[in-house]
Amino acid sequence: MLLGSLGIVTLSFCLIVYTVMSVTASFLVERRMRENLALVDEFALEAASYLKNADANGLYELCLSRAEAENARFLILSPGGTVWIDTLAGLSGVRLGHAEVVDIAQGGATLSYGLHNVSEKGALPSWVGYYTAAVAYDADMVGIAMMSASVQDVFDQLAQIQQSLFLGFLLVLLLVSGLTFWFSSLITSPINALNDVMQQAVRQGFSVRFSVKGNDEVAQLGQTFNAMSEKLQNMDKMRNDFISNASHELKTPLSAMKILIESLLSTKELDEAMTRDFLGDINREIDRLNLIVQDLLTLVRFDGKTMPLKKELLSLGELAYDMVQRLSPIAQRAGIDVDVELDELCYVEGDPSRLAQVVYNLVDNAIKYTPKGGRVLVQVGRSGQRVLLKVQDTGIGIPESAISHIFDRFYRVDKARSRATGGTGLGLSIVQNIVRVHDGDIEVQSKDGEGTCFTVYLPAAPDPLDDFDEPDALAADNKEEPHEEP
Ligand SMILES: Nc1ncnc2c1ncn2[C@@H]1O[C@H](COP(=O)(O)OP(=O)(O)O)[C@@H](O)[C@H]1O
Numbered sequence: 201m202l203l204g205s206l207g208i209v210t211l212s213f214c215l216i217v218y219t220v221m222s223v224t225a226s227f228l229v230e231r232r233m234r235e236n237l238a239l240v241d242e243f244a245l246e247a248a249s250y251l252k253n254a255d256a257n258g259l260y261e262l263c264l265s266r267a268e269a270e271n272a273r274f275l276i277l278s279p280g281g282t283v284w285i286d287t288l289a290g291l292s293g294v295r296l297g298h299a300e301v302v303d304i305a306q307g308g309a310t311l312s313y314g315l316h317n318v319s320e321k322g323a324l325p326s327w328v329g330y331y332t333a334a335v336a337y338d339a340d341m342v343g344i345a346m347m348s349a350s351v352q353d354v355f356d357q358l359a360q361i362q363q364s365l366f367l368g369f370l371l372v373l374l375l376v377s378g379l380t381f382w383f384s385s386l387i388t389s390p391i392n393a394l395n396d397v398m399q400q401a402v403r404q405g406f407s408v409r410f411s412v413k414g415n416d417e418v419a420q421l422g423q424t425f426n427a428m429s430e431k432l433q434n435m436d437k438m439r440n441d442f443i444s445n446a447s448h449e450l451k452t453p454l455s456a457m458k459i460l461i462e463s464l465l466s467t468k469e470l471d472e473a474m475t476r477d478f479l480g481d482i483n484r485e486i487d488r489l490n491l492i493v494q495d496l497l498t499l500v501r502f503d504g505k506t507m508p509l510k511k512e513l514l515s516l517g518e519l520a521y522d523m524v525q526r527l528s529p530i531a532q533r534a535g536i537d538v539d540v541e542l543d544e545l546c547y548v549e550g551d552p553s554r555l556a557q558v559v560y561n562l563v564d565n566a567i568k569y570t571p572k573g574g575r576v577l578v579q580v581g582r583s584g585q586r587v588l589l590k591v592q593d594t595g596i597g598i599p600e601s602a603i604s605h606i607f608d609r610f611y612r613v614d615k616a617r618s619r620a621t622g623g624t625g626l627g628l629s630i631v632q633n634i635v636r637v638h639d640g641d642i643e644v645q646s647k648d649g650e651g652t653c654f655t656v657y658l659p660a661a662p663d664p665l666d667d668f669d670e671p672d673a674l675a676a677d678n679k680e681e682p683h684e685e686p
């Protein structure tokens with residue numbers, strides 16, 4: 201920034217100085233030339249009568265008085281260019297060959313002038329103007345009037361102007377440097393501050409925050425950094441919670457197994473029935489461990505976004521029907537009625553095994569958390585552009601304070617009850633993840649003690665039968681099928 205602005209200032213200064221100096225120089229020099237030409241013209245006019253009358257003394261007096269008045273050298277030359285009178289005497293009798301003289305003597309001009317540097321070699325320049333005018337009398341040229349006057353003062357004046365311009369330039373340069381430095385530090389200091397905070401975050405973790413001031417770009421960047429840090433901090437906390445919860449969950453069956461095995465080992469005389477009993481318990485604990493590890497693996501794959509989805513067009517109604525069939529022995533044992541209502545053909549684009557897991561987990565929960573004699577209703581229908589799956593029960597319900605947590609990993613309203621029924625507290629979390637990767641939504645309504653209703657919304661896929669131009673009767677036939685009550 202500094203270099204750029206200094207470059208611009210210098211460049212524009214050079215341009216300004218060049219223009220100002222050339223305009224001023226030509227104005228001042230030309231004005232002096234015009235003034236002096238008028239003088240020499242007037243001198244020639246006065247000299248004419250003296251020349252005609254051959255009044256050498258009078259002419260000399262005139263030259264001297266003029267020389268004194270104008271502080272210049274005055275000369276009278278013959279029409280051919282030979283010096284007759286010179287107020288400084290040095291050139292008397294010499295024939296001058298300067299262009300200004302030749303212009304008049306041979307060129308027929310009446311006025312002429314020129315600039316000459318008359319300094320010695322190596323000395324400071326000394327500029328002198330030569331001005332000549334024809335002395336005429338009755339249309340005859342009777343001589344040449346000449347004046348030589350220094351114009352060095354004009355050049356000195358120009359040099360002075362140049363000097364003050366240069367001083368001004370230095371001042372502006374200083375001012376611009378100061379301003380640029382101040383301005384750039386105004387921009388860079390918040391960036392440096394943000395950078396410091398970021399480096400601190402790298403070294404000490406994401407608990408540091410950038411104190412946001414104003415609403416400029418850096419402030420916005422700071423806000424984004426703060427939001428990112430918060431997210432990372434939350435993720436870190438979630439990961440820690442997850443690991444500690446998972447370890448705890450895995451420890452429980454392991455401890456149970458250890459107790460069972462230790463008591464088997466410490467018993468002197470093992471009878472067969474007791475051994476079988478213990479081994480059966482151990483086997484159940486292993487099943488439980490397996491279940492937890494399987495659920496954990498599923499969730500970890502969702503987190504790492506490595507869950508492979510084999511999406512295909514499927515009828516959610518048929519899928520729900522199959523899952524309910526599979527769960528009906530459990531429902532029967534628990535003394536619960538499971539009803540299914542499939543409104544119409546509801547197609548979705550999805551992974552059948554994952555969506556089956558959604559139905560299974562929701563219906564399994566409904567059965568688990570509904571007391572004997574209760575009722576579970578599974579519905580599949582359409583709602584605009586979406587297909588919905590509703591699992592309603594008349595069970596124990598979920599307390600209002602717990603509803604926001606039921607999708608959290610390992611969260612269970614009643615740990616003892618959940619474990620007794622083989623739950624891991626991971627089911628709903630898995631359901632939520634599956635619904636999410638299918639671009640769907642899940643909602644829950646529940647009243648403590650009265651029952652719960654989970655609703656899953658999935659984007660509807662077009663009915664595959666619409667693609668075919670089938671006879672109406674056949675199409676109607678096909679559509680009818682899933683309506684049949686199972
Ligand atoms: N239909 C329901 N009725 C009452 N409570 C439920 C229902 N479904 C889930 N819950 C509550 O939500 C918790 C989390 O469910 P989930 O993640 O499936 O874990 P679990 O392994 O315990 O079934 C359950 O422990 C239970 O407290």
Ligand SMILES: [Mg+2]
Pocket residue numbers: 561564565623624625627628
């Ligand atoms: Mg469950």
